[in-house]
Amino acid sequence: MAMPQESIWDVAAPGGRFWQWLPTPTTTSILWAALALGLCWLWWKNNSQNDRPRRTQGGRKSFMPGPRPLPIIGNLHQLGELPHRTLAELSKTHGPLMFLRLGSVPFVVASSSQAAKLVLQTHDKTFAGRPVHWTAPKIIMGPTMPSVLFHQPDAYWRLARQICVSDFFSNKRMHYFQGVRMREVSNLLVSILNVALEGSKPILLREVLQAGILNIIAIMSVGKPLQRFLTVGSGSCDVDIVRSIFETKASLGLFEIGDYIPWLAWLDLQGNRKRHRQVAKNARTVLQRIVDTRRIQHGSQGNPSPQDLLDILLKAAGDPNNKDIQFDDAAVRAILLDMFVAGTDTATMTIEWALAELLQNRNKLQKLITELHEVVGSSRIVHENDLPNLSYLRAVVNETLRLHPSAPLLPPHRSMDACDVDGYHIPMGTNVYVNAWTIQRDPSLWENPLDFEPERFLGSPMMDSIPGQYMELIPFGGGRRSCPGWRLGLLITQIVLANILHAFGWEIPIGTSVSLDEKFGIAVSMLKPLYISPLLKLESNILIDAQKTLSDLVEIT
Numbered sequence: 001m002a003m004p005q006e007s008i009w010d011v012a013a014p015g016g017r018f019w020q021w022l023p024t025p026t027t028t029s030i031l032w033a034a035l036a037l038g039l040c041w042l043w044w045k046n047n048s049q050n051d052r053p054r055r056t057q058g059g060r061k062s063f064m065p066g067p068r069p070l071p072i073i074g075n076l077h078q079l080g081e082l083p084h085r086t087l088a089e090l091s092k093t094h095g096p097l098m099f100l101r102l103g104s105v106p107f108v109v110a111s112s113s114q115a116a117k118l119v120l121q122t123h124d125k126t127f128a129g130r131p132v133h134w135t136a137p138k139i140i141m142g143p144t145m146p147s148v149l150f151h152q153p154d155a156y157w158r159l160a161r162q163i164c165v166s167d168f169f170s171n172k173r174m175h176y177f178q179g180v181r182m183r184e185v186s187n188l189l190v191s192i193l194n195v196a197l198e199g200s201k202p203i204l205l206r207e208v209l210q211a212g213i214l215n216i217i218a219i220m221s222v223g224k225p226l227q228r229f230l231t232v233g234s235g236s237c238d239v240d241i242v243r244s245i246f247e248t249k250a251s252l253g254l255f256e257i258g259d260y261i262p263w264l265a266w267l268d269l270q271g272n273r274k275r276h277r278q279v280a281k282n283a284r285t286v287l288q289r290i291v292d293t294r295r296i297q298h299g300s301q302g303n304p305s306p307q308d309l310l311d312i313l314l315k316a317a318g319d320p321n322n323k324d325i326q327f328d329d330a331a332v333r334a335i336l337l338d339m340f341v342a343g344t345d346t347a348t349m350t351i352e353w354a355l356a357e358l359l360q361n362r363n364k365l366q367k368l369i370t371e372l373h374e375v376v377g378s379s380r381i382v383h384e385n386d387l388p389n390l391s392y393l394r395a396v397v398n399e400t401l402r403l404h405p406s407a408p409l410l411p412p413h414r415s416m417d418a419c420d421v422d423g424y425h426i427p428m429g430t431n432v433y434v435n436a437w438t439i440q441r442d443p444s445l446w447e448n449p450l451d452f453e454p455e456r457f458l459g460s461p462m463m464d465s466i467p468g469q470y471m472e473l474i475p476f477g478g479g480r481r482s483c484p485g486w487r488l489g490l491l492i493t494q495i496v497l498a499n500i501l502h503a504f505g506w507e508i509p510i511g512t513s514v515s516l517d518e519k520f521g522i523a524v525s526m527l528k529p530l531y532i533s534p535l536l537k538l539e540s541n542i543l544i545d546a547q548k549t550l551s552d553l554v555e556i557t
C-alpha cells in the first residue's frame, strides 16, 4: 500500500512536524495573538486614507480636512462631554466639512448652513441612512431595528414613516386628539396647583412636565395614560410600564464603545449588554401585552376605524397590500417606542430651556405674560385655539429651539452610496453629523447669536417655517429623515409653556440660581434641572373647573 505523501509542513522541521516546534497554544495566548492582530489591523486602518473623502483639483489630490486621529480610538478622545461644542470648535480650524474617525468609523461633520444643505437637501436621498453599528437599538428593538428612527431607508421604513406622517400626524388626527391634550394640560396644571396651595414649595418642574407629556403621547399612541395599564406580571418579576419606558430611553442614550470600535463590541467592555437585554425584555413584555389586549378588543368589536396609533399600526400589519413587507408585532412595538423615546424628552427639555431663558431674561418673560393676558384674559386657561394669536409665544419657542436644539448634532445620518459633496468624493457607509447647534449660533447668519432674542422671529418668514425650509434653523432636521412629529412637538411645547406661565408665577428659591449648563444625552438637557416654586396667579377654581369640564368632555376607558 502506498504511503500518503508528506506535506511541506511535515518535512520543514527536521526530526518532527513543523508545529511541534511551536509552544502549545493556550486560550490566553490565542486571545493575546488575536488582540495584537486586531490592534495592528486597526492601526493600519486608522492610518490608511482609503475611506477618507478626497477631491482632485488641478490634478492634485487633497483629503477632506480634519484633526489627526490616534491609533485605535481615532478622534474619540476629542469629543468631550459636550460633542456639539467641541466639534464646533474643531470646525473653526478645519472648516465646515470636516472628517473625523470616531474609533474606526469614518464621520463627516457638516458645520455650516451650506454644508447642512448639501447633506439634508442636495444629497438628501444618499444621506438618509443611519449607522450600522448601533448596539443599544439593535438589542432593544431587534437586529433589524424596525423603528422609524433607527431603520435604514428601505421599503419597510418608507411604509412605516408614511403611516406616521400621513395618518398619525395628519391634521385630522391632531384635531381629533385636541380635547385629550387639553385635558392632560389641565391635569398638569392641577398637579402644580396642589403644590402651590401647600405654600409654594419648589418642584422639579421637569418631572411634572415629563409625566404630563408622556400621558399625552401615550393616549395618542395607545389610547390611555401608561399608568392605566396595570403593572403586568411576567413570571416572577413585575414590570412597571412607565419605568420600562424610562429605562429604554436611558439605555438608548448610553455611549457604546463597540459602536465606534466594532471589533471590540463582543467584549462588551462597559458591561452594558446585560442591561440592554433586560430593558429589551421588559419593553417587549409590556408593549406586547398592550398589543395583544387591543387585538382581543378589535376581535370583539368587528373592524373598528382606527383611532390611535396602535389601531393604525395594527391595520397596516394586517393589510394584505403590505404582505411583502415584514410589518409584524416587533415593528408595531418599535414604532410605539419611537413615539415615547423621540416625543417625550424633546418637548419636555424644550419647555424647561424656554423657562430657564425667560427667568434669565425677565423683560422677555414679562412680554410673554402680557401677551397671554391680552389674548386669553384672566378667567380661563390657554386653549390650543388661542395659539395662532400668540405670536410672541411662538417666537419664544423658536428662539429656544435655536439656542437649545434637543438633538444638537441631529441623530447620525449615513451615506447609502458614494457621492460627491462640494468636490469631495464621499465613500458609501460614511456617517454624517450635522451640527445644528453651531449653525444656529453662526454669527454670519444671526445677529447677536448668543442672545435670547425672540423678537428676531417676529415678522420673519422663518417664524412658521417647516423643517428643512431654512437651513439656518434645523432643530427638527431636514429632508426625508426630518422629524415627522414636529407639529405635535411644537403644539405640546407651546400649549404647556403658555399655560404654566399664564396660571403661575415662578420663583427661584433664595440662595439658588438658574444655570444654562448642558448635559448631553438622547435629548440635551439642563445639567441642573429647574427647581422652582409655583405661585398661583389665576384663581384656583379656574384650574379645577377646567379640569372637570375637560374630563367630562373626554372620557377615557
Ligand code: HEM
Pocket (backbone or CB within 6 Å): 148, 149, 150, 161, 217, 338, 339, 340, 342, 343, 344, 346, 347, 350, 405, 406, 407, 410, 411, 475, 476, 477, 478, 480, 481, 482, 483, 484, 485, 486, 488, 489, 490, 493
Ligand atoms: C420639540 C420637539 C421635538 C424636536 C426638537 C424633535 C427633533 C427631532 C430631530 C432633530 C430628529 C432627527 C432628524 C434627522 O435625523 O435629521 C427627529 C426625528 C424623529 N422624531 Fe422628533 N422632535 C420633536 C418631537 C417629536 C415628537 C412629539 C415625536 C412623536 C411623538 C417625534 C418623533 C420623531 C421620530 C419618529 C423621528 C425619526 C424620523 C426618522 O428617522 O425618519 N419627534 N426629531
